[in-house]
Amino acid sequence: xxxxxxxDHGRSNRTGFQEIVFGASKTVGxxxxxxxxxxxxxxxxxxxxxxxDKAKLLSEKFPDNFYDDVSxxxxxxxxxxxxxxxxxxxxxxGTSDQYLVxxxxxxxxxxxxxxxxxxxxxxxxxxRLLDNxxxxxxxxxxxxxxxxxxxxxxxxxGLFPQPIIAVPASVGYGVSEGGKVALNSMLSSCANGIxxxxxxxxxxxxxxxxxxxxxx
Numbered sequence: 243x244x245x246x247x248x249x250d251h252g253r254s255n256r257t258g259f260q261e262i263v264f265g266a267s268k269t270v271g272x273x274x275x276x277x278x279x280x281x282x283x284x285x286x287x288x289x290x291x292x293x294x295d296k297a298k299l300l301s302e303k304f305p306d307n308f309y310d311d312v313s314x315x316x317x318x319x320x321x322x323x324x325x326x327x328x329x330x331x332x333x334x335x336g337t338s339d340q341y342l343v344x345x346x347x348x349x350x351x352x353x354x355x356x357x358x359x360x361x362x363x364x365x366x367x368x369x370r371l372l373d374n375x376x377x378x379x380x381x382x383x384x385x386x387x388x389x390x391x392x393x394x395x396x397x398x399x400g401l402f403p404q405p406i407i408a409v410p411a412s413v414g415y416g417v418s419e420g421g422k423v424a425l426n427s428m429l430s431s432c433a434n435g436i437x438x439x440x441x442x443x444x445x446x447x448x449x450x451x452x453x454x455x456x457x458x
Contacts, residue, residue: 246272249279258456259353262445265316266291270299277304277318286319288352290345290445313344313444317352325356330451331381332357333371333398335364335388338413342387345444346409353452357385365393371401378402383451387444389413392424399433405454407447408438 254260263276273289273296280287290313292300297309297316308317332346343359350357360378363370371394378384384404388394389411399406408431410424417423421441428438439446 247276247279249276251283251285257453259449259452260285262349262352262449263287263289264291265289265296265314266293270296273300274303281318286317286352288349289316290314290349292316308348310344310348313341313348315345315348317348321351322354325351325354327356327358328380329382329455330355330357331360331378331384333360333363333378333384333386333394335362335390335394335411336413337362339387339389339411342409342411342442342444346385346387346448349445349448350451353448355452355455363394364388365397368397371397375401383407383454385409385447385451387411387447388428389421389424390418392427395428395436395438396431396433399431399436405451406433406436407450408436409444409447410438410441412442 250261265273277287292314294311300316301307301309304318306318330350332343334343343361347357360374382404384398384402385407386395386398387409392410395406395408408428410421410428412421425441437450
């Protein structure tokens with residue numbers, strides 16, 4: 243155990259998934275030590291919200307890495323070679339939500355689940371969603387991302403029976419800036435049973451989906 247971190251290596255035995263590291267507020271030195279600790283156990287490690295300057299330095303230290311500069315996901319190791327697909331669909335209102343799409347996608351992929359992405363199908367052109375109804379019905383869990391007024395999860399909740407995890411995005415301007423309007427809209431949804439995570443918490447949405455799938 244380090245004097246500045248204590249990795250929960252027993253988490254997988256209790257919950258079915260290992261600890262993931264939040265990287266935004268950690269130094270390169272701290273993240274380096276954490277990665278080394280995981281590697282001592284022969285574990286891959288996934289780190290969220292890693293800024294580009296940190297990722298560049300970490301890539302030099304750990305050549306066997308993956309970094310997505312849209313979502314700021316950093317991984318040391320390899321993704322599973324044969325991930326399960328057909329279980330999770332990611333639905334997004336607009337192209338501006340890509341950073342959250344990728345965060346959800348790569349978090350799930352780290353745990354062996356390859357999600358299908360339905361992008362730019364927001365309610366301003368609802369026919370784009372309706373054109374995909376038959377395919378979306380095939381998935382077990384739907385993760386729905388939206389900024390601005392955050393209406394897409396309510397529409398999806400009125401059309402589909404699956405568990406729905408809504409992610410408010412900090413995409414917008416004026417009163418919508420920062421994602422609070424989207425968050426409040428999703429929390430106030432009249433579509434029954436929608437689960438809502440925090441603003442920009444794509445990782446949390448992915449883990450909620452994983453818990454659902456692991457207990458089916």
